[in-house]
Amino acid sequence: MIAALQRRNAPSPERLLAHYRTMARIRAFENAAERLYNEKRIPGFVHLSTGQEAIPAGVCANLLAGDQITSTHRGHGHTIAKGGDVGRMMLELFGRAGGYCQGKGGSMHIADFAIGMLGANGVVTAGLPIAVGAAHAAKLLGRDTVVACFFGDGAVNRGPFLESLNWAAVYRLPVLFVCEDNRWAATTPTATMTAGPGIAARAEALGLRTASCDGNDVAAVDDLAGELVREVRAGGGPLFMIARTYRWSGHTSADAGAYRNADEVARAKADDPLARTRAQLAGLGVAVHDLDAALAAAEAEIAEAIAAAEAAPPPRLADALGEVQDIGAPVFAAAGARP
Amino acid sequence: MPIQVLMPALSPTMEEGKLAKWLKAEGDAVKPGDVIAEIETDKATMEVEAADEGVLGKILVAAGTEGVKVNTPIALLLGEGEDKSALAAVATAAPAGNGAGSPAAAAEARVPAPAIAAPKPTAAAAPAEPEYSGPTQTQTVREALRDAMAEEMRRDKTVFLMGEEVAEYQGAYKVSQGLLQEFGPKRVIDTPITEQGFTGLGVGAAMAGLRPIVEFMTWNFAMQAIDQIINSAAKTRYMSGGQMSCPIVFRGANGAAARVAAQHSQEYSSWYAHCPGLIVIAPWTAADAKGLLKSAIRDPNPVVFLENEILYGRSGEVPKEGDHLVPIGKARVVRPGAHVTIASFSRMMEVAMAAAEQLAKEGIEAEVIDLRTIRPLDTATIVDSVKKTNRLVSLEEGWPFAGIGAELSAVMMEQAFDWLDAPVVRVTGEDVPMPYAANLEALTLPSPAKVIAAVKASLYRS
Numbered sequence: 001m002i003a004a005l006q007r008r009n010a011p012s013p014e015r016l017l018a019h020y021r022t023m024a025r026i027r028a029f030e031n032a033a034e035r036l037y038n039e040k041r042i043p044g045f046v047h048l049s050t051g052q053e054a055i056p057a058g059v060c061a062n063l064l065a066g067d068q069i070t071s072t073h074r075g076h077g078h079t080i081a082k083g084g085d086v087g088r089m090m091l092e093l094f095g096r097a098g099g100y101c102q103g104k105g106g107s108m109h110i111a112d113f114a115i116g117m118l119g120a121n122g123v124v125t126a127g128l129p130i131a132v133g134a135a136h137a138a139k140l141l142g143r144d145t146v147v148a149c150f151f152g153d154g155a156v157n158r159g160p161f162l163e164s165l166n167w168a169a170v171y172r173l174p175v176l177f178v179c180e181d182n183r184w185a186a187t188t189p190t191a192t193m194t195a196g197p198g199i200a201a202r203a204e205a206l207g208l209r210t211a212s213c214d215g216n217d218v219a220a221v222d223d224l225a226g227e228l229v230r231e232v233r234a235g236g237g238p239l240f241m242i243a244r245t246y247r248w249s250g251h252t253s254a255d256a257g258a259y260r261n262a263d264e265v266a267r268a269k270a271d272d273p274l275a276r277t278r279a280q281l282a283g284l285g286v287a288v289h290d291l292d293a294a295l296a297a298a299e300a301e302i303a304e305a306i307a308a309a310e311a312a313p314p315p316r317l318a319d320a321l322g323e324v325q326d327i328g329a330p331v332f333a334a335a336g337a338r339p
Numbered sequence: 340m341p342i343q344v345l346m347p348a349l350s351p352t353m354e355e356g357k358l359a360k361w362l363k364a365e366g367d368a369v370k371p372g373d374v375i376a377e378i379e380t381d382k383a384t385m386e387v388e389a390a391d392e393g394v395l396g397k398i399l400v401a402a403g404t405e406g407v408k409v410n411t412p413i414a415l416l417l418g419e420g421e422d423k424s425a426l427a428a429v430a431t432a433a434p435a436g437n438g439a440g441s442p443a444a445a446a447e448a449r450v451p452a453p454a455i456a457a458p459k460p461t462a463a464a465a466p467a468e469p470e471y472s473g474p475t476q477t478q479t480v481r482e483a484l485r486d487a488m489a490e491e492m493r494r495d496k497t498v499f500l501m502g503e504e505v506a507e508y509q510g511a512y513k514v515s516q517g518l519l520q521e522f523g524p525k526r527v528i529d530t531p532i533t534e535q536g537f538t539g540l541g542v543g544a545a546m547a548g549l550r551p552i553v554e555f556m557t558w559n560f561a562m563q564a565i566d567q568i569i570n571s572a573a574k575t576r577y578m579s580g581g582q583m584s585c586p587i588v589f590r591g592a593n594g595a596a597a598r599v600a601a602q603h604s605q606e607y608s609s610w611y612a613h614c615p616g617l618i619v620i621a622p623w624t625a626a627d628a629k630g631l632l633k634s635a636i637r638d639p640n641p642v643v644f645l646e647n648e649i650l651y652g653r654s655g656e657v658p659k660e661g662d663h664l665v666p667i668g669k670a671r672v673v674r675p676g677a678h679v680t681i682a683s684f685s686r687m688m689e690v691a692m693a694a695a696e697q698l699a700k701e702g703i704e705a706e707v708i709d710l711r712t713i714r715p716l717d718t719a720t721i722v723d724s725v726k727k728t729n730r731l732v733s734l735e736e737g738w739p740f741a742g743i744g745a746e747l748s749a750v751m752m753e754q755a756f757d758w759l760d761a762p763v764v765r766v767t768g769e770d771v772p773m774p775y776a777a778n779l780e781a782l783t784l785p786s787p788a789k790v791i792a793a794v795k796a797s798l799y800r801s
Binding site: 068070099100101102103104105109111112113114118119121122123126128129130131132133134135136137138140141145159160162163164166167170318322323324325326 | 348497499525526530531533535536537538539540541542543544545546547548549551566567570571575576577578579580581582583584615616618638639640
């Protein structure tokens, strides 16, 4: 394990304020998604990353436009932090034409290949081999792309976790594995279901160096990710980062998370990454007015996205059969043949 | 606001058609499902059903009009409480044409559910297969597959091969002989025994701009990876709203070899053919193995390429000159005949041909079709044949339930019902896991004798 890093590059007030804006946009999006789901205005499985905003904000701030990420079922924050369009995300949550997936994907399948966002994924751990494959492609193509691979603590118990880390290490691929340890694997406390000395030990057993940080401190995430991304880009091979955080909501929007201890949830909410960043910024002399303006801008952006999504038409019925393959759409399966 | 009824499409490629006749007149009440008109193309006729309840307010396109573009409004339907005065609003509000550019018009317009006439036989969008009359060379299927990969790797630097033992060991079945030597370890990659991992890796590499060929030592082991094949590769394009295709070839030995028992003897055609987003190819001859694998590597879609261990050592004539590409989605009539059609693929083609030889001695001429591509299935070639022979026997190594024969039976019901003189007969592997003992194994696999019996049943002979 890399020794606790000194804060060599404490972020400037400007950089920290940019993180705050990103986190505020994610928070506003997640709060809106939760509200819209509860009001039955959007359907499906919506997995919220409320409380985990500092990790995508701090990691993606260190990625270049050509870098790539893979995400999870809990992926809204990653898309936003990588530069995704919240308007097209919201259209997708509403299942409307013009959404990222033309209404055919929904929350769990949002992808934006143009910005290197290779997709949320509805299958736990499925993003890991995809990230490693993208990194392998970068190596073969001679590109200096870095792939940041986000996944949760629940993923470490699935087979592809081992398969992916092993491959990335064997080929020294440019992957930064980012484990967002929110302590809950769906509705089960991860610690009760994970043998051995912990997540880092598993990665280290495969020869990956690991480092961990307080995932609710965006400056710490930024600092650690910055160092690791630089090292990965310089050819240092795959590295493994653990960011400790907490999932404020249940597993999905339909899950109240009542199986959790109320004190545990209350303590986690008191450790709000946005509030912490706000306090840091105030300490650096940033005016309250500017902080409030960041929150207001985020709220306004999301409100506009919701209004636009609700006004947008549904996808055309004919499009239900499109975009399956490059050879054109299938014909509707038919009954009542009439030669 | 009156509802626009739009000119529907019989198929995704249809651009225009003839509005043959109106079955309802202006002023008639219609309910959802009522047939209101008939449209025609040169290929088929389709009934147009109302999708909504209302009164046919105005017919915009007269009966007999030719060349009506798809999505053109053809009528206006008045909803509850609307009278004819509402029609005037549409004249100004709705743009001419399909209104696709206007969200409001698109939202208002209803594409009528096709009342669904006969589905059109498909030969996919495949180009015609070029006739080759140049010199050939005798090659094994194994060599033909290797040459296909080598040629495509020379042609396109983004193509690479990975799988267990494909590099140093030259392939578990020696299909990748010489590739490591020619292309080096960056493009011929040995993997650990990690099917789910390297399959997902291939998908990621395809998303990032490469064209991976993923070899499964056999398809039996791909069951570890089926999540990535279906959930990632096959669905990428659809789930992302068409942003990204996943150009990747999954290939390896499929089906029963000999005496390797239940977990190593499975035939996966129908498993993968079930899934939209995948192309499924199962070649028989060396020439087709080469030409189809080359086409598969160039195809922008994920392709499941099902080889066969026993066929690897079989030889055939393979074109020697030029770029030998066989179109995906085209079946081939291998042996013409007038009395019965036998449709099969992969190693079972040997059984089909042996049966046809035997039947010919008894005066029964079987037309034998090699499907070659399972999905998209070339139904046109099969339907054309059955229109001539009036009988179909399907032959596959896999299990009967929901197998390829079941699909062919359904196709015959839908597209050739009036031409059938006998029920379709399916010859399949027996509905059991593959047994180990030689006699039991032979019993469960299709044989020429079983095919001959099926043909005779179809001809009502004994």
